[in-house]
Amino acid sequence: NGTLRLITWKGYAPKALVKKFEKETGIKVKVTYSNNEEMIAKLRATRGGGFDLAQPSVDRISFVQKKFHIYHAIDYSKVNTDQITAAMVKAAKKISGVDGKVYSVPFIYGTTGMIVNKKLAPGANDWSDLWNPKYAGKISYRLKRPILIGAAFGMGYDPFALYSDKAAYKKLIDKVTKKLIESKKYVKTYWTSGDTQKGLVQSGDVVVESGWDAIGWQAHNKNPNIDFICPKSGALGWIDTFAIPAKSKNIEAAYKWINFILQPKNAAYVTNKSSYMTVSKDASKYLDAKIKANFSRSYSKADINNIKWYDALPSGFATIEAKALDKIKAAQ
Amino acid sequence: MENKKGFNITFYLLILPVLLWLIVLIVLPHLDLLISSFQGDSDAGGKVFTLEHYMAFFQSKIYWLTFINTAAYAIGITILAFIVTFPVAFYLTKVISKKYASFLALLLLIPLWVGELVTVYGWMIILGDHGVINEFLLSIGLIDKPIDMLYTNFSMTIGLLYISMLFMVVPIMSTLESLDDSLIEAASDLGASKWTIFTKIIIPYSMPGITSGGIIVFMLVIGDYVAPDILGGKSSLWFTEQIYNEFLSTFNWGEGAAFGFLLLMISSSIIWLALKLTGQKLERVGS
Amino acid sequence: MENKKGFNITFYLLILPVLLWLIVLIVLPHLDLLISSFQGDSDAGGKVFTLEHYMAFFQSKIYWLTFINTAAYAIGITILAFIVTFPVAFYLTKVISKKYASFLALLLLIPLWVGELVTVYGWMIILGDHGVINEFLLSIGLIDKPIDMLYTNFSMTIGLLYISMLFMVVPIMSTLESLDDSLIEAASDLGASKWTIFTKIIIPYSMPGITSGGIIVFMLVIGDYVAPDILGGKSSLWFTEQIYNEFLSTFNWGEGAAFGFLLLMISSSIIWLALKLTGQKLERVGS
Amino acid sequence: MNKILEIKNLTKEFKGFTAVKNVSFNVDEGGFFSILGPSGCGKTTLLRMISGFIQESGGEIFIRGKLMRGIPPEKRPVNIVFQSLALFPMMNVRENVAFGLKRQKLKKSEIDDKVSDMLARVSLQGFEKKKVTELSGGQRQRVAIARSLVMKPSILLLDEPLGALDRKLREHMKIELKLLQKELGTTFIYITHDQSEALVMSDKVAVMNKGRFEQIDTPRNLYKNPATAFVAGFVGESNRLELKSKDGDFITTKDGWKLKRPGLDFTPEVLYIRPEAFILTPAKNLDNISRFEVKIKTILFDGSNTKVAAIESSSGAEVLISLPQNARFENLKEGDTVEVGINYENLKCY
Amino acid sequence: MNKILEIKNLTKEFKGFTAVKNVSFNVDEGGFFSILGPSGCGKTTLLRMISGFIQESGGEIFIRGKLMRGIPPEKRPVNIVFQSLALFPMMNVRENVAFGLKRQKLKKSEIDDKVSDMLARVSLQGFEKKKVTELSGGQRQRVAIARSLVMKPSILLLDEPLGALDRKLREHMKIELKLLQKELGTTFIYITHDQSEALVMSDKVAVMNKGRFEQIDTPRNLYKNPATAFVAGFVGESNRLELKSKDGDFITTKDGWKLKRPGLDFTPEVLYIRPEAFILTPAKNLDNISRFEVKIKTILFDGSNTKVAAIESSSGAEVLISLPQNARFENLKEGDTVEVGINYENLKCY
Ligand SMILES: Nc1ncnc2c1ncn2[C@@H]1O[C@H](COP(=O)(O)OP(=O)(O)OP(=O)(O)O)[C@@H](O)[C@H]1O
Ligand SMILES: Nc1ncnc2c1ncn2[C@@H]1O[C@H](COP(=O)(O)OP(=O)(O)OP(=O)(O)O)[C@@H](O)[C@H]1O
Numbered sequence A: 001n002g003t004l005r006l007i008t009w010k011g012y013a014p015k016a017l018v019k020k021f022e023k024e025t026g027i028k029v030k031v032t033y034s035n036n037e038e039m040i041a042k043l044r045a046t047r048g049g050g051f052d053l054a055q056p057s058v059d060r061i062s063f064v065q066k067k068f069h070i071y072h073a074i075d076y077s078k079v080n081t082d083q084i085t086a087a088m089v090k091a092a093k094k095i096s097g098v099d100g101k102v103y104s105v106p107f108i109y110g111t112t113g114m115i116v117n118k119k120l121a122p123g124a125n126d127w128s129d130l131w132n133p134k135y136a137g138k139i140s141y142r143l144k145r146p147i148l149i150g151a152a153f154g155m156g157y158d159p160f161a162l163y164s165d166k167a168a169y170k171k172l173i174d175k176v177t178k179k180l181i182e183s184k185k186y187v188k189t190y191w192t193s194g195d196t197q198k199g200l201v202q203s204g205d206v207v208v209e210s211g212w213d214a215i216g217w218q219a220h221n222k223n224p225n226i227d228f229i230c231p232k233s234g235a236l237g238w239i240d241t242f243a244i245p246a247k248s249k250n251i252e253a254a255y256k257w258i259n260f261i262l263q264p265k266n267a268a269y270v271t272n273k274s275s276y277m278t279v280s281k282d283a284s285k286y287l288d289a290k291i292k293a294n295f296s297r298s299y300s301k302a303d304i305n306n307i308k309w310y311d312a313l314p315s316g317f318a319t320i321e322a323k324a325l326d327k328i329k330a331a332q
Numbered sequence B, C: 001m002e003n004k005k006g007f008n009i010t011f012y013l014l015i016l017p018v019l020l021w022l023i024v025l026i027v028l029p030h031l032d033l034l035i036s037s038f039q040g041d042s043d044a045g046g047k048v049f050t051l052e053h054y055m056a057f058f059q060s061k062i063y064w065l066t067f068i069n070t071a072a073y074a075i076g077i078t079i080l081a082f083i084v085t086f087p088v089a090f091y092l093t094k095v096i097s098k099k100y101a102s103f104l105a106l107l108l109l110i111p112l113w114v115g116e117l118v119t120v121y122g123w124m125i126i127l128g129d130h131g132v133i134n135e136f137l138l139s140i141g142l143i144d145k146p147i148d149m150l151y152t153n154f155s156m157t158i159g160l161l162y163i164s165m166l167f168m169v170v171p172i173m174s175t176l177e178s179l180d181d182s183l184i185e186a187a188s189d190l191g192a193s194k195w196t197i198f199t200k201i202i203i204p205y206s207m208p209g210i211t212s213g214g215i216i217v218f219m220l221v222i223g224d225y226v227a228p229d230i231l232g233g234k235s236s237l238w239f240t241e242q243i244y245n246e247f248l249s250t251f252n253w254g255e256g257a258a259f260g261f262l263l264l265m266i267s268s269s270i271i272w273l274a275l276k277l278t279g280q281k282l283e284r285v286g287s
Numbered sequence D, E: 001m002n003k004i005l006e007i008k009n010l011t012k013e014f015k016g017f018t019a020v021k022n023v024s025f026n027v028d029e030g031g032f033f034s035i036l037g038p039s040g041c042g043k044t045t046l047l048r049m050i051s052g053f054i055q056e057s058g059g060e061i062f063i064r065g066k067l068m069r070g071i072p073p074e075k076r077p078v079n080i081v082f083q084s085l086a087l088f089p090m091m092n093v094r095e096n097v098a099f100g101l102k103r104q105k106l107k108k109s110e111i112d113d114k115v116s117d118m119l120a121r122v123s124l125q126g127f128e129k130k131k132v133t134e135l136s137g138g139q140r141q142r143v144a145i146a147r148s149l150v151m152k153p154s155i156l157l158l159d160e161p162l163g164a165l166d167r168k169l170r171e172h173m174k175i176e177l178k179l180l181q182k183e184l185g186t187t188f189i190y191i192t193h194d195q196s197e198a199l200v201m202s203d204k205v206a207v208m209n210k211g212r213f214e215q216i217d218t219p220r221n222l223y224k225n226p227a228t229a230f231v232a233g234f235v236g237e238s239n240r241l242e243l244k245s246k247d248g249d250f251i252t253t254k255d256g257w258k259l260k261r262p263g264l265d266f267t268p269e270v271l272y273i274r275p276e277a278f279i280l281t282p283a284k285n286l287d288n289i290s291r292f293e294v295k296i297k298t299i300l301f302d303g304s305n306t307k308v309a310a311i312e313s314s315s316g317a318e319v320l321i322s323l324p325q326n327a328r329f330e331n332l333k334e335g336d337t338v339e340v341g342i343n344y345e346n347l348k349c350y
């Protein structure tokens, strides 16, 4: 029955589930942990070889596929879509579609918003608080793509609306860049990984930061003063998906894994372990009360409606953003 | 001590801050990690002394199996590094003239200069399905579809070899440099074959260099993270990666630190054992 | 060449594969990167020769400004590393007895063994607002709020220093070892003060070691990625980071490779210039 | 003459080991004083105490009558020429020689004059700009001496300065050094384990053994009348024969060789005979000699220094005998038997 | 006697440089043959051609009549003792000596016997288990020789084997080595730049200069009748005086010193006089000698080897004169004027 070589994020393939899957199907699973950039770089190096199943974010699929052709189209007839929230399937199909073909199945979603120490920064509730002098020296965010988008929303723009107009988008990014450079003096540091993100806010060195919901909740468990909140102008929603590399050697196993891990019980297990929200439709039955509480505490109905889902990034836009990020980092 | 260098007490006072600085720079960062490896959270939220982080290693089969696997790999790569670099070291010190030797030795420094990440990406390009090697083999018709080389133990081994070569070559070169050519000639004069000269004279003579090179490479490989991560296939295979996972994904500093020290201790024991078994001394390492 | 070692043609045949292997291992990975640095996408989707990746560096102020900044830092850290390690090297080779020296030299290897990532995390624990140093200073009442040490140029400098020290100490130690003690005594006998002995005898004598240590440290620091990224804080854009961004975020491997080679070339030129200015020779480096 | 250096009961102890034991001696102004002894006997230690690099454990050192205790090396009016020479490899010849003068903050022109003058005296004009690594052994030697002498020390200390040279050059340099010292008039204290160097160059030689001085004397006296067995064995070549018994005017060696040696008022344990003390086929009328017969074992032809290894017929004792380069002995060959005599006083007993 | 080694017109060229030029000689079985020459003259190159480590550019080497061309070092019936000794530092004494025998795949008991026997012959019983690094210089020497001799080579080649020893030990070892060779009967070819070693030990000595042999002769003849100026200067001590002119039976040196030297049928350019050729205050009736007067400049006392540096009164030429250790000359002192004579035949002109 072979092996399944899976490249994914930490926490997305818990050991218990891997064992269970191996027992059920007889397929051995080899897991490699990675992140978006590395995952794509690796697949590009082999033109989609080396792994049978990958888990990039949905917005990172289409432009990579157009340029490097590293994925197989998804045969949705093999996916048990009954298990998945329909809206998520729709979003995945739309965002990762290229030339009428779809390249991803949704798995986990979440948002980037604010992680705030409510005791020390009671008023912080929007992206714009990331340049609020009140919190000078106690602000942190990651100097990557989301901060550009978030800051744009915080300044009252809608960057996703400009995805059709490169020039206008560049102008907007320039404005955001200027803002972030101006306000750089308030920043404690730019965090670089999930653990620094959590460490900074837990140690009290930082009271306002932009971060991932799951991280915020993990921190909340240790210190109830800290929590994840949706920014007023909208949290940024991301979806991590399954994508099948072009040279996958075991496509069957890949689909088996997709269907397996999206079973409500299994999906709930992942969420309970990691706090990441799953797209599995009936998983909520199996979720811990704490996880549910996290969700309802941080997301009001309005917040959910206001989530800005990442759209597929048009090609060439990554360069604009990278340059902007360099500029901010280099500024004194 | 007899003040034999003509330097008096003022000299010691001068050097004291530097020594202190060195200790702060080298011992302290690890001391703090050491402490945190013994710290657990008490129910009251404070810190208590605990051995649980260390116990976790022995209780969980996956951890120590990984460790054994990693250690076995590191030993293998150390041996490979020796096999690959010894002839090079011999060539550079004993066969070609000094002039070329120092240029070629500079080549060996390239991996260090270019940085691990960049070279690892270089390897990705070479070993990939459409990489240089596969393209070449395909074009001469030796194979009809690309061989899987990247993200396998093969690519990881190459990557690790590449990074550790320098640290094997330099100590071996420095012992070989002091090998008097006439020892080789004397052995040959006494009727020894090339193989005998190699095994009975050259290898035993360069044993101190091989030992120090071996220790450094072993420790380097067992502690490396980037190459197994990027070039390796089965990620959970590498113990260091497990440590980082402890640090990064569960933010469990205590356990991560404990594992780090276990790594240092067990691998030091392996080295100690190897030294005892081969009858070597630690003296020349580090110089 | 005269076959002076008693090894004949078979020996060269024996060593040939090894040499080839070395070239494949060292030159090839970079060769392929070199090629890709000259490749652009043509309108037809094929590959064409282009210099645009190299031009990008010079046309974009942010790139070369970052490079200059990085290079200036690297020079500074090289000098600092020399200042910090020279007394240590002197101490280990000339002041204390061999026995202790080899133990202390082992200490210097720790950063290498433990791996860059772990040590960098170690520093985070020490330097943080709630880290060892701040807690200590607060507790003795010397300061009333934590000093910003982490995520500053200070912490980055410390991290880089820490990683590069070993590579400065070893070559300096190896030249100092050959420094005859009687040179120092002779100078003192002729009426030289300690300072004069240091500047006129010891430093000039160890210049070859300082040079090779300096080159290695400079290249290492300019090519490092982890310490500036993790410890460097918000304004420490390192040129290497830009290169990785090219590889990872924008997938512009051609430009990344081009920048990599520019880094190698420009920093080599800086070294060459420094050697010319100080009248040093490259010969002893790498051995 | 003036005593430029006085050493009184000088002692140096390293942890639990006494390297120099209670040594006393004086050196005359302008003299050439050698300290001769085997490796490890404490010569360098003694020298380093005089120069101030190590501190004496006991005793006193006076230079020109001034007690040196506590005065650091750079303040003492002595300079050293090191065994390794310790030329500064990063400097050229003139920079080496000027090094000490520069430390005295002299004017540049003055330094230049002194250096040029000194280099001329050691016949190194024209070598100013050469790197010291480009010089021959003898030239390096002279640079080292010039570098010390230019400081105008009261005493120049030389620690086996010819040790690193090859034999032919050493023979040459020892004569040159002696002449140089004579010309300069500087007091030299010269350390060596080579007796020939000590004998040829010195006015006075102290023979040192295990931290003690065994004899201080002129070279001629040292050679002719060694005070102790150690000096007899160490200075000059000697046949050493252990003695078994003394019976009136006769002594008998361990091998059983009986020799006449009148005038001994003690029972000696060991006998030293120089190879040149043997008289081959001595005239019948010669008095005061012990006579015996030897069989030639082998001839060690070495020009003017030719010897024969011979076996005394009655006992089988083996001795080396100098063979004068006379036509008379040209035909001597292995296996020949020869009569030999030794003047009583050349039978040195201890 | 049998010729064990025949060398015919042997030549070795390195790129553009001829290290050994057209050398021919024979060595008798059981002989002790030395090659004496200054550093860089090609001695080692010659030896390495005989042992097979480098190939001759021209000429032939025969060992026991067999042409050696193309035979690799390990197959030639010769063994080398290297200047550096090249003892294997990782082995003890017996392993060093057994190394060659093991390569011959002999039985262990046979190896043990041969090694024990050999060690006994070089007086190293009881040292079997010592590390070679723990031995003294002389003992290491003997291990190196034993290691080669145990292979029972037809010829033992020794490349300056005493070069690394200190003087006193060297004097001792050269006698020991000669006796050992005599006892063993193995043919030795011995390379050295030390004339005393060559003279004392050898049956025949070849003096080499710039790749050529200048003279092959017995030590005695070499010393007494040097064939060329080079040999006269290199073998034994000599005063060298350049000549300006010849006028009948008289020769004049560059300094202007006129000496009688009948019987020359060519115009010589240089004159060599050994220090011991001078006769101090020669008897009035002595014939066939040149007479002149010298003033003593300094006395170089060195026991039996004492010399004086003297200045010839008429010309100021400086010469070294041996001073016999007779009571007669005991009172000679600096500044004295002495009459001196030299036998005509001791004025060696070239
Ligand atoms: N710093 C020291 N600590 C302990 N022992 C020492 C020290 N320096 C010298 N010695 C010992 O003192 C003795 C005399 O040493 P010294 O160097 O004076 O001998 P030497 O006569 O100069 O010998 P050589 O001719 O070999 O130079 C030796 O046994 C040596 O081991
Ligand atoms: N492999 C070589 N290539 C070029 N020239 C060489 C080589 N080996 C020796 N020579 C030259 O040949 C000459 C003779 O060298 P050789 O080693 O035979 O001298 P030597 O008489 O043994 O001197 P020494 O007494 O110093 O050992 C020297 O000038 C040397 O530089």
Ligand SMILES: [Mg+2]
Pocket (backbone or CB within 6 Å): D043, D044, D045, D159
């Ligand atoms: Mg000494």
Ligand SMILES: [Mg+2]
Pocket (backbone or CB within 6 Å): E043, E044, E045, E159
């Ligand atoms: Mg030689």
